[in-house]
Amino acid sequence: MTEDTYEVVAAELRTAIDAGDYAPGQQLPSGPKLAERFGVHRGTVYKALETLATEGYLTLEKRRPAVVRERPRERMVVRDRVVYRDEIGYFFDQNAKNWRPVKPPTHRIGPPPNHVADALGTNRGENVLIRERIMAPPDAKRGLQLAISYLPLWLVAELPVVGGSNTGPGGIYDRIEEHFDQPIQWHETIVGRSPISAEQDALVVPASASVLVITRAARVERDGQSLVVEVNETSMPAEQFAVSYSVARDESAAWRGPAR
Template sequence: MSFEYTPPKYAQLIAELERRIDSGEYLPGSLLPSEHQLMAEFGMARPTVVKALGVLRDQGWIVTHQGKGRFVRGRPAIPTGQQIRTGRELLDRKEVQVSSRLLAAEETEAPNRIASYLGLKSKSSVLLRRSLIEHDGEPTEISSAWLPVEVAQGTALAESEELKQGLRRYVESAAGASLDHIIEHVTARNPTKEECGLLGVKGSAALLVVYAVACDATGKPWVVVESVLPGDRHELEDAYPIR
């Protein structure tokens, strides 16, 4: 069975700018076109262009000089241990800085997988924060954070207001511990009835589900972040050195 995959708009812009840098059309040290120029050329909204440029900056393709603009660096070398991973991005993402709708901030019974990741007994109570993420008006992700109730109670994590800082900062403050590492699990499955409605997909659609378990230096898990992604709107890519 064949199907046609169309990457999100920001991913298309990233790919095109990377191509232009690789081909020498945009030489190292040259000034990158402005946000407004890119918006006009590609017919994209400013948030889409800003997201693409942010990814290129984080990956080392371009550099920003305050008051001067963005400049080309060239194809980046792969830095050992410094690549931003999916789980890290989920922990550091600020709810107020993405186009999202908070769906839940409530105490609930932990699903078996979540209870296992957090080292809790079956059917233990957890605090769930869940949001629907959109890009260009299209739902692209359901993001959920699961924490032990005793960690989240009485903090901003339990309130129905968007978090102004990344989840990591709130969890570390509430737990009185520093998050040291993340263990990621990636699975694929069909959507639930609720996910079909939120993401606008059919029951036969394939979903990518990323679980990021954030632990302290002793290995104790403090929070699980779950990202549910429609398989036809995303692809996961990673790069790392061969030793």
């Protein structure tokens, strides 16, 4: 091999990890030992390890051997773009219907991220109510979704129950719909990015991983004005989730009928 064959080294290590030769939590041999094993320069090995870390196979720390991450053999959850309801209340993921918090949910007052403040229509740096939950299947060993809701304080003043620990049957969405006597309208934006420190801790993912973040804004109408009453951000390990949805036709793309 030569120094530009890091892809070959990455492929062999990837195959070994997928085959179970290296178990989750196990350290790989050191960089010098891998370089000797593959007959390549150390820089080639480090580039291969960085590639596997980006793919979610490894966790890298300075001056320590790479550690194999726990990875699913296939995607665990395929999210669709439909809201559902059961006896507990609304939920946005049919495949995660039975998921529950892995620890007691928390709520506090604090400033939201700037893009959330913009969506809520509050001033940047202004405090809001922050409700946080770490969700997972009943038998999961760690959290798989970090769900954070941000609510403006004017809403909490009007509807104090949304700021408490017990928001009642149906949760904050039922309370909001009862208060405004109308159905909530939701709009979502999905992005992929590197995890912030809170996501790394909650989801047990390294900084080198990627997360899928769904930002959902809840709107109601009052006196002819559209109000954002909550912004929810749900973060999840990107390697374990996919998003599935039907593609709707615009009028401009209407079927023209059989060819003549």
